[in-house]
Amino acid sequence: MTVDVGRWCERHLGSAAEDVRLISGHLSRVFGVRLSSGREVIVKVRPYSPRLAGCAAVQRALWRAGFPAPEPLRGPVVEEGLGVSAEACVPGGSLAPETDSVSRFAGLLARFIALAPRPAMVGTLEPGLPWTAWNHALSGVWPAADDRDDDLNAAEHATAWLDETGARVRRRLSRFVRTPAGVRVVIGHGDWEAQNLRWNGDEPLVVHDWDSVTAAPEAVVVGLAASVWPCGMAPRAATVAESAAFLDAYQRAAGRVWSAGEIEASWAAGLWVYAFNAKKASLDGASWLAPDEAEQRLALAGA
Incomplete structure (x- = not known):
């Protein structure tokens, strides 16, 4: 899976990448990116499948409905057989609620x-x-x-x-x-x-x-x-x-x-x-x- 994440952000998010770091690389390669605008985003790179567009549509619909989904920003964009997408970074939080x-x-x-x-x-x-x-x-x-x-x-x-x-x-x-x-x-x-x-x-x-x-x-x-x-x-x-x-x-x-x-x-x-x-x-x-x-x-x- 090879994509120049920095250049991709500049083309598709309208802002250069100041810092790019790999967060995980299991079924997808997931990058944390700090843009020159100051915004923190997550970029995902994985083999393209038509289902990814459906997944993105669901994510956008639930985000708009006020569900705690990261805001989808772009994609999936198909590049050389890969599906590349970006969403807002939502850091922090714990793995478990405090009660029940x-x-x-x-x-x-x-x-x-x-x-x-x-x-x-x-x-x-x-x-x-x-x-x-x-x-x-x-x-x-x-x-x-x-x-x-x-x-x-x-x-x-x-x-x-x-x-x-x-x-x-x-x-x-x-x-x-x-x-x-x-x-x-x-x-x-x-x-x-x-x-x-x-x-x-x-x-x-x-x-x-x-x-x-x-x-x-x-x-x-x-x-x-x-x-x-x-x-x-x-x-x-x-x-x-x-x-x-x-x-x-x-x-x-x-x-x-x-x-x-x-x-x-x-x-x-x-x-x-x-x-x-x-x-x-x-x-x-x-x-x-x-x-x-x-x-x-x-x-x-x-x-």
Whole structure:
């Protein structure tokens, strides 16, 4: 990924860059830039995908609605196969609110979904993010990994109980999306982890990682979040009890009691991201999900 960030800022933001520093370089290269105008901005460089334009449209819509999103400034601009964009820098904040973390995280997601535009208004958000892509069209249980070249479905990487878990989750969610509840697709955030949010006391300061915007049935979006929301506050995903508390808190915040089918679909979606991450970790000899917890979550999912 090669872009002259300083020159890009001068062309597209109308101000030269006085200082450019790399902040991170995982799935995207993210730069903190101080412009000659004195403004601090964030510039993101990553392989271009049409979904980035849809993500930017959602970010702009929520920023305009008063949601704690960084102000989008430019892009994505396509340069030599890369998508380059800039947004306002929102520094500071803490990884956790001061009180009642689960209600704060769930309530903010409910606000996100309520304020987000309808999927048809923002263009494509496909292809889906691998850790959300339970309905991928590839052969085998697993989609292509997001951060490694290994074929997760290769025979040498077989993990019988984990592969069966993924297959059962896919079957359960396939049944759900054929129901009336599963047809209602919303826009949400597909990586609702503590590390992507910042707080001032109990008030949300900013939500980061807008490339992870996704469109899916509400129960799926919320289930994904219920599984991962503590990541960053703690070096782990949610416990079963923390996931259950998140699902309850979300329903209170959204003002609607879900059907049994929606609740089961949320458990299935949460297990999908858990199992996908566990599958990748297994290639490195690490453990992310225990078989007994997988069975407990499968039971809650009706799978």
